[in-house]
Amino acid sequence: xxxxxxxxxxxxxxxxxxxxxxxxxxxxxxxxxxxxxxxxxxxxxxxxxxxxxxxxxxxxxxxxxxxxxxxxxxxxxxxxxxxxxxxxxxxxxxxxxxxxxxxxxxxxxxxxxxxxxxxxxxxxxxxxxxxxxxxxxxxxxxxxxxxxxxxxxxxxxxxxxxxxxxxxxxxxxxxxxxxxxxxxxxxxxxxxxxxxxxxxxxxxxxxxxxxxxxxxxxxxxxxxxxxxxxxxxxxxxxxxxxxxxxxxxxxxxxxxxxxxxxxxxxxxxxxxxxxxxxxxxxxxxxxxxxxxxxxxxxxxxxxxxxxxxxxxxxxxxxxxxxxxxxxxxxxxxxxxxxxxxxxxxxxxxxxxxxxxxxxxxxxxxxxxxxxxxxxxxxxxxxxxxxxxxxxxxxxxxxx
Numbered sequence: 494x495x496x497x498x499x500x501x502x503x504x505x506x507x508x509x510x511x512x513x514x515x516x517x518x519x520x521x522x523x524x525x526x527x528x529x530x531x532x533x534x535x536x537x538x539x540x541x542x543x544x545x546x547x548x549x550x551x552x553x554x555x556x557x558x559x560x561x562x563x564x565x566x567x568x569x570x571x572x573x574x575x576x577x578x579x580x581x582x583x584x585x586x587x588x589x590x591x592x593x594x595x596x597x598x599x600x601x602x603x604x605x606x607x608x609x610x611x612x613x614x615x616x617x618x619x620x621x622x623x624x625x626x627x628x629x630x631x632x633x634x635x636x637x638x639x640x641x642x643x644x645x646x647x648x649x650x651x652x653x654x655x656x657x658x659x660x661x662x663x664x665x666x667x668x669x670x671x672x673x674x675x676x677x678x679x680x681x682x683x684x685x686x687x688x689x690x691x692x693x694x695x696x697x698x699x700x701x702x703x704x705x706x707x708x709x710x711x712x713x714x715x716x717x718x719x720x721x722x723x724x725x726x727x728x729x730x731x732x733x734x735x736x737x738x739x740x741x742x743x744x745x746x747x748x749x750x751x752x753x754x755x756x757x758x759x760x761x762x763x764x765x766x767x768x769x770x771x772x773x774x775x776x777x778x779x780x781x782x783x784x785x786x787x788x789x790x791x792x793x794x795x796x797x798x799x800x801x802x803x804x805x806x807x808x809x810x811x812x813x814x815x816x817x818x819x820x821x822x823x824x825x826x827x828x829x830x831x832x833x834x835x836x837x838x839x840x841x842x843x844x845x846x847x848x849x850x851x852x853x854x855x856x857x858x859x860x861x862x863x864x865x866x867x868x869x870x871x872x873x874x875x876x877x878x879x880x881x882x883x884x885x886x887x888x889x890x891x892x
């Protein structure tokens with residue numbers, strides 16, 4: 494009996510052969526893997542340049558509102574950008590030179606008066622029955638001593654510290670050039686990007702770009718206004734109290750308290766407190782009172798109307814953004830964290846749909862920690878209207 498096995502053989506051949514789509518899928522997967530690997534390698538190699546480009550982009554966001562304001566009043570865009578650059582550079586240079594001079598003067602004064610401080614401390618301890626030999630320590634602060642020599646070297650170097658740092662900033666030519674290009678040729682750059690996108694995508698890109706410019710610029714200018722008010726107040730107070738270098742110290746307090754989020758006020762107050770304490774202990778108390786008093790005035794009087802028209806950010810969000818930015822990009826990430834968080838926050842507020850809240854004790858500020866999710870007589874859960882939330886408490890942004 495003959496059995497036809499040809500059909501079964503064909504089936505076995507078909508089942509054991511490779512599907513026709515599999516080689517193509519393997520090739521596409523290999524190409525995709527090679528592209529991803531090449532992109533990762535390229536990003537790693539160009540990480541420094543990409544960070545500089547990111548810094549330049551955010552700096553251009555901060556400068557563009559001022560440039561646009563000058564341009565609308567008849568100044569050419571390139572000249573307006575150059576003028577804004579000069580103002581920023583002069584302000585940064587003045588701050589760095591002033592702080593370098595203060596540190597150099599105070600280190601010199603501290604070393605000169607250290608023997609008197611040590612002798613007074615020894616006498617105070619001796620009156621209480623504690624004998625301490627400070628002869629070796631005093632020798633270190635005499636002429637030729639290690640501490641005196643070190644302080645003289647440091648003081649001499651700190652005199653031109655501000656000038657050297659400004660020189661380093663000028664050497665960051667890449668960031669300056671890209672920032673100038675992004676700012677001066679902003680409209681041309683946006684036209685180049687939008688020309689390769691369909692109209693609907695163009696609108697989305699321009700909306701996000703405008704959001705980034707407005708929020709970054711709003712953050713910077715609100716901080717500048719608050720820093721100016723802080724500088725004037727502390728300059729007057731420090732001059733009246735008799736704190737050394739009142740202009741430089743007021744500038745330090747203003748800049749650090751406004752541009753270092755959450756803890757900036759406390760960091761800024763340490764230096765004037767220390768210098769006032771070395772000059773006159775009673776003055777340190779008045780300095781502390783002045784710093785705390787101004788912080789309350791700023792939180793309740795100055796900051797609310799200024800940030801209401803620019804940008805407002807919860808202190809926890811600001812602090813978390815700085816920590817995240819530091820972990821991602823180091824010091825550059827810390828610098829760009831708050832403007833980036835402001836853009837993300839504004840983007841979410843614009844595109845994330847909000848709903849009315851139900852009435853529940855967990856959603857109120859009166860201390861109710863229990864749920865009251867119960868339908869009313871109509872069988873519906875009451876709704877809380879949050880369309881116009883009321884502002885409560887001080888503005889914490891940057892202070």
